[in-house]
Amino acid sequence: HAPRNNGEKDWEHAFNASSPASLPEYTGPKLFKEPSFKSNKFIIHNALSRCCLAGKVNESQKNKIIEEMEKSSASHFLILLRDANCQFRAIYTLDGQSEELHRLCGVGPRAISSSAVEAIYKYSSDRKQFNTLPSRTLSMSVDAFTIPAHLWHTKKHGTPKKVATPK
Template identity: 75%
Template sequence: TSSRPINQNGDKDWETGSSGTSPAPEYTGPKLFKEPSLKSNKFIIHNALSRCCLAGKVNETQKNKIVEEMEKSSANHFLILFRDANCQFRGVYTMNPDTQELVRLAGVGPRSVSSGQVEAIFKYSSDRKQFSTIPSKTMGMSVDAFTIPSQLWQGGATHPERGNGGVSF
């Protein structure tokens, strides 16, 4: 006779007994569960540069340099700096999620911009291949581009004696 407990129906009691077979072998196939990672907009920004901001042969060298800088960066969130609301490309920035500070990765513009200095924010639509204004001032992961007030474009080099509103070029 078996030493395994049997319930009234003659079935094995799964709570206290064991089936006598070894446990399932360790799964060695492909990992189906991927560790959660911070969402990245690198692909979206790459598309925006290729199809909108720096489209065409004339911009290929500049676009390739910027894409190369993005690939080297460990950042997950990239933002395009526009000269103004006409969406004229100036540079690519990364955002520090803790400080909300934007730091220039490539292109021209201030070396760093605080989120308080951002004038307008934009979202890129891959379908329409264009940017649209987001009616908000909150810098989040859904933001793909931004503008700064025109006075921050004045000068170029930092002149501490004149002051530049805390922007460093």
């Protein structure tokens, strides 16, 4: 009888001690990094895995991109899509100071000014698709964007530019 009685008393004491005021603040090692509400890394990761680069054929490209994102100190990533068909082209980070997008990896211009962005998209995890946002303002809620077609036509060096003949 005695041990059980003590056990109950200890339990009662422990229970009372766990009221928020008496709990010492946990100062041990952080077991997980608290997700910053400003980071969309997880969303981009999902978009790549389930939509842009889904399946075995894209696995090595997807893994390489995720690796680049992990190495980056940025917390907000943007996917450059080829056009409204949402084909993946590159990952960019937004420079909050200069309002410029810088290519982290993939195919696309090295830097894009935010004013050159044509359309912006939010990734919907449950529907596994990108939805166009009505604005053109890059914010933390934007996950992907497209650029005007002429930005894709990189100038080939050495060939003279053809002048369009008026009709």
